[in-house]
Amino acid sequence: MESYQTWDVTIPPIPPRSRLYRLEPIGVEMPYVECLTSYIARLAEEHCVSLKALMMREIFPSQGLDFTEPHHYRHLSTFCEQNSSYLNDRDDFERQCWIAERVGELLAAARDLRVVTTKEQIATMLSLCVDQYAQGNVSVLARKMNVSPSCLWNYLHKDGLPFFDFLIRLCYTLSIPPLEFLTASSLPRRRYLSNPAKDLPEVSRCTGNRITQDDVRRMRHVLETLLAREGIARYPSLKEIAQWIGCRVETLRRYCPDLCRASVRRYMRQWVEDSARVRMREALESALAGGEPISLMAVARQLGCAPETLRNYFPELCQAIVARNRGRFDYQRIQQRLQEVLASNEEVPSVTELARQLGYGASLIWKHFTDLCKRISARYLAQKRKRGEERVRATCEEIRQAVLLLHNQGIYPGAKRVSHLLKNRHSVRTFEGHEAWRLMLAELGYPTDAIKRYA
Numbered sequence: 001m002e003s004y005q006t007w008d009v010t011i012p013p014i015p016p017r018s019r020l021y022r023l024e025p026i027g028v029e030m031p032y033v034e035c036l037t038s039y040i041a042r043l044a045e046e047h048c049v050s051l052k053a054l055m056m057r058e059i060f061p062s063q064g065l066d067f068t069e070p071h072h073y074r075h076l077s078t079f080c081e082q083n084s085s086y087l088n089d090r091d092d093f094e095r096q097c098w099i100a101e102r103v104g105e106l107l108a109a110a111r112d113l114r115v116v117t118t119k120e121q122i123a124t125m126l127s128l129c130v131d132q133y134a135q136g137n138v139s140v141l142a143r144k145m146n147v148s149p150s151c152l153w154n155y156l157h158k159d160g161l162p163f164f165d166f167l168i169r170l171c172y173t174l175s176i177p178p179l180e181f182l183t184a185s186s187l188p189r190r191r192y193l194s195n196p197a198k199d200l201p202e203v204s205r206c207t208g209n210r211i212t213q214d215d216v217r218r219m220r221h222v223l224e225t226l227l228a229r230e231g232i233a234r235y236p237s238l239k240e241i242a243q244w245i246g247c248r249v250e251t252l253r254r255y256c257p258d259l260c261r262a263s264v265r266r267y268m269r270q271w272v273e274d275s276a277r278v279r280m281r282e283a284l285e286s287a288l289a290g291g292e293p294i295s296l297m298a299v300a301r302q303l304g305c306a307p308e309t310l311r312n313y314f315p316e317l318c319q320a321i322v323a324r325n326r327g328r329f330d331y332q333r334i335q336q337r338l339q340e341v342l343a344s345n346e347e348v349p350s351v352t353e354l355a356r357q358l359g360y361g362a363s364l365i366w367k368h369f370t371d372l373c374k375r376i377s378a379r380y381l382a383q384k385r386k387r388g389e390e391r392v393r394a395t396c397e398e399i400r401q402a403v404l405l406l407h408n409q410g411i412y413p414g415a416k417r418v419s420h421l422l423k424n425r426h427s428v429r430t431f432e433g434h435e436a437w438r439l440m441l442a443e444l445g446y447p448t449d450a451i452k453r454y455a
């Protein structure tokens with residue numbers, strides 16, 4: 001019998017092919033090699049898809065991550081919008097180098113910083129930054145940092161210490177080293193009087209304590225000291241004096257009426273002088289000639305006077321500033337965006353989130369588009385309530401499955417044992433979770449009379 005050559009026709013195992021073609025990285029073996037963020041952004045551009053779609057539909061599923069829920073899409077959308085300015089490879093590399101260098105300086109000098117920076121000092125330094133880099137306009141600085149104006153206002157009003165990431169973003173945007181910002185060594189000082197009452201305790205600020213004679217003597221001492229000083233570049237208003245002491249204006253007027261009247265007269269007298277009018281005119285003309293429109297309130301805050309004082313002496317310039325500032329609001333664009341959100345079938349963001357995306361304050365949008373905002377808010381609350389109900393149903397089902405698993409293994413499904421099998425161990429402590437656990441015990445025949453029911 002003649003033998004012939006044999007062949008193995010078994011198909012060899014072939015690994016699954018990638019849906020994406022390979023893209024050569026930029027700057028390999030060079031100092032300016034691109035980061036992973038830049039590579040993914042270029043990969044999305046080469047495949048003509050958005051960065052968000054590439055991450056959610058290809059990259060995350062390939063790593064075994066489930067990003068198919070609507071709230072995952074929303075969180076990723078917020079992440080992409082907040083970090084879209086850092087997707088360029090060179091800019092991102094330079095930013096990371098700047099942060100590494102400046103944070104290294106801050107860590108090296110940490111042991112020499114003897115005083116911990118307080119929220120009052122942070123508020124003062126933020127106010128100096130607003131005056132120097134944004135001409136007293138908080139919204140301008142917020143747009144430069146790509147943050148919400150309300151976030152800046154909270155820190156300016158001493159509502160808390162900002163996160164370190166916020167300070168790094170601020171310092172990088174303004175090219176200020178964090179060490180100099182925290183020590184205020186490179187920021188200009190205000191031209192008017194510093195706080196003369198910094199060592200005095202608060203007199204009355206929602207404490208309910210009665211004003212003592214000692215408190216009255218302290219208030220009179222501060223007012224008399226201010227009135228006796230002549231070399232003050234700008235005399236503070238009565239409201240600022242009350243804030244320095246730590247009481248209300250009404251409290252000052254009640255216990256020191258004569259000194260308050262004298263302080264008000266001196267404060268008003270300083271704006272009648274010719275030099276003050278020259279400063280006001282220069283500030284108004286500079287605001288009109290500047291590239292970024294600012295509000296009349298910002299100009300008044302920069303000068304340290306009231307807007308009514310500016311309107312009294314320079315009404316035409318004030319009207320021009322107000323008209324220019326209002327012209328930067330694109331009401332048609334805002335209305336179109338709100339109508340698009342209502343017309344879409346996807347989940348709608350909150351009005352605050354929409355205002356942040358458009359670069360305006362939420363109060364402005366609520367004021368001019370009240371009906372649209374009410375409809376968006378109602379729809380947002382409805383979908384938020386629906387997500388909460390779905391989450392509760394999923395949690396209750398998870399608890400029932402855990403109870404059933406322990407029961408089939410011959411183990412009593414107590415609350416502690418059940419909690420170890422849950423994704424969130426505290427779910428069984430909620431009202432809905434506790435009730436689902438109790439009902440499942442009753443369904444399996446366990447006594448539940450001794451189990452305490454949540455009210």
